[in-house]
Amino acid sequence: MRRDIQEIEREIFSKRDEHFEKQKRRRRALGRVVPIAGGAALVFALSFAVLPALRSGTADSYRERSAYTGGSEDGTIRSETELRDGNIMSTGAPMDGDPIGQTDQPAVLPGCAEETEEPGNYSSSGGDRPPWICGTPGLVGAELSIEELLSRCDNHDGEGESALVHTAVAFAGGEEVRRFSFECEAGRQVLELVTTALREAALQPAPVEPEETDCDFVVYFEFMDREGCLCRSRIGFTAEGFVLFNNGFLTPALPESSFAGLRAALEALCR
């Protein structure tokens, strides 16, 4: 028997209440530290120091691109599917198998390709693929720990042990998920922003198992070492400032100002 509207309404409201209850429990479990001074300092740093410095370094980062992958150095956009598992696939085939070409994508900055995704896929766990991001974890090797990720950012000199080969950023909000991908070292600006924010908040792995969690934005990095081995990190940021790193939570939550500053800075890079 089909259900009547009242029954359906009750079910929807009960799902909603359950969702908000879970959110509250998660908040209580993780705690929330809001060091206002630290947040303000991060926003200041992002606005006046990091971004201008990164922008001036863009040319250098393009020269460094593709040190290991042999990609183009002229800033042309590579399809993200090419990098997805190391095979050259037909460009722009979306995740659900629809044969859409990328030709109708909007023009974006060199090294940064944008695409949108249908709404409703905001979950950061579960499903048969990671949310929004374009890597296929089963094929791209090990996950980096947060310490390794931070050290890869610190030790980068263009000739280091590993190269950033792929970066993707995806934003929820509104009616579409907006995804951006950066080839090779063009994504280093994203890496610097994210690691700065993580470092500022002194985030550590939390002993909490993430459930189905909605992220406000997700960042994905893929590195390749000199032997050609790939490793990756994916970082999800919930609207409340909680950070998911690969398959676990970090604690404490990002201060509101840090979260907003980081999101704004990433959006500015992807614009």
Place this chain on the structure above:
Amino acid sequence: MNAILEQKGENGYRRYLDGDESAFSEVLEAYFPSLTLFVNGFVHDVHTAEDIAIEAMTELVIHPGRFGFRSSLKTWLFAIGRHKALSWLRKRQRLDFSPPDENAADEDSLEREVLENERKLRLAEGMKRLPEEMRTAVHLVYIEGMSYDEAARILKKNRKQVDNLLSRAKKELRSKLGEEAKELL
């Protein structure tokens, strides 16, 4: 679904967002049956389609800020419904099938509720023989009365691709239904 019902649904959602919980039933009345029928086209099981439609409509209440009233609520919901239906098909986790006869009766009642005239009922029957993409395009444009742009948004295609899909669908329907297809499309 007619424009008045859609308008009522959108107004109901605005009122819900303003704190009037009882207005959500208007949203459900406006969109739930047609969304369920649309999803049923993918999963071919009315009860599963209802579950998926419930999940899609739940997005409206757990993420109230995500629909920004920049497009029609129906387009937004159908896009979520399609996405969830395709995800379900990929996972195939649910195996609690009801007896076929019971499902058939429910499907029939759902079709009669949503497809208000005989022409649409016959078209819906004919559409079942089409490949998924064509069937979805025909459903959105000829059953739901959406514009090509709205259908393109749900299907994640451009207008031209939707146009091509519909042309091919018409050809297929003509070859399968003969002269009757001309009356239906």
